[in-house]
Amino acid sequence: MSRRPTISDVAREAGVSRSTVSLVLQESPLVKHETRESVRAALSRVGYVYNRAAANLRSSGIGLIGIVINDLRNPFFTEFAISAQMELSTHKYAAVLANTEEDPALQAQVVRGMIEHGVSAVVISPVYGHEDETFGPLARAGVPTLQVLRRAASDTEAFPFSSPDYITGGRLATEHLLSLGCRRIAFVGGLEGRAVTRERMSGYLTALQAAGLTPESYLGRSSRAFGRETAHRLAGHAPEVDGAVCFNDLVALGMLAGFAEQGLRVGEQFRLVGFDDIEESEQSYPALSSVRCDIRGFGRRTAGRIVAWLENGDRPPPEETTPVTLVARESSLGPRRGG
Incomplete structure (x- = not known):
């Protein structure tokens, strides 16, 4: 049944009147036991759900x-x-x-x-x-x-x-880092195999392919803890990575903390872009560049x-995406100069 089942559907299935179905739903003692059981069976078969509060x-x-x-x-x-x-x-x-x-x-x-x-x-x-x-x-x-x-x-x-246009968002973030001179850009965060991870990575991969560069991913939980852990990992074992597009802002904020602990200046020695543009992104230090999904x-x-x-x-419509934009701040652009 393509629509929500009605009392009329239940009545037809049970071979009783609509009023009888209503009485059963209200647990009225006026309905015979046999009829009540028949109506309850019909309710189950057609998938009708009733709630007095509703x-x-x-x-x-x-x-x-x-x-x-x-x-x-x-x-x-x-x-x-x-x-x-x-x-x-x-x-x-x-x-x-x-x-x-x-x-x-x-x-x-x-x-x-x-x-x-x-x-x-x-x-x-x-x-x-x-x-x-x-x-x-x-x-x-x-x-x-x-x-x-x-x-x-x-x-x-x-x-x-x-959903917001995740594919375009990943591309915009990566192209932004490329325009700033980054040449070894990692994608950080997002669990492997999930559609949303593939979508957010897709634009990143497209932009790197167009630039003739090799992708590098560090997938995992979309959390601050994972971002912090990955920042420590990059600083210690992959110092040649000079930029990152993060699955979301939580991962990026974690990376800001991790790099600060390592004494590495984000926006100068490493360029970073988050995804989602949550309110905290603008308030972080340095302020986080991010893909705004409105x-x-x-x-x-x-x-x-x-x-x-x-x-x-x-x-x-079956599928619909809404526009995204890139908001560039100090985590990719570097510190503001002058007044």
Whole structure:
């Protein structure tokens, strides 16, 4: 069934009236035991989910939207979630927010709970792995679901995907370092085999190939700790590497700390570009160059997309990317001179 099952679908399946189904859902003692069991079986077969709290929301004219995020500890995802939630509120929708901590089992549990509570739609920045356990129930319940920032479900006709243009971002960052004279540029961070890592690396690889240079990658967790560790590694064992494009700003900020501990001046002896342009990038020392994804604007646009899908039937395209820009600061340009 391509749409969300209705009480009418359950009634037809069970061979009873809509009012009888409603009475069963409300656990009314007026319905005979045999009929109640028949309706419950029909509910299971058609995948209908009812929740009294959700019914109260609908009756008050408020829609409930689920926002599922893989890592709310990362400011990039937090900014997205806040911006989307604030925009949804302007359209009179309430949001329920869940952090899945990169745990596919927890993600599946959270999604099932949201379906049971009658969410009108789901926006998900998904965890990788066990995709059927998350997206299968959403498909069976007919809940409009938009994947953002990461693509885990390959069927983007059923689960449209939207993200900033990571490929262009990687290219812009690498071309910037090349223009500053870097000739041995590393890509640092991002777990191997993940689509988002491949996308962010793709532009980097394209730019290096065009320049006739050899790529060098140090893949790992997208964390400050990994960035700091890699900075120590480069300073001690690969001093010829003169620049890096990082998977995200957290990795880059970790590298700033690691190089500072090694007494190496970022922006002069080593040039560094992050990715995402979180607020801390501008406040770091030296200020971090980064690929700006306009995550606030992306969050607002995402909320608008899901509202248009629900209210007007305007289904998002299967795949969509939004523009990115490079913001050059002292970590690549060097210290500011003069007044």
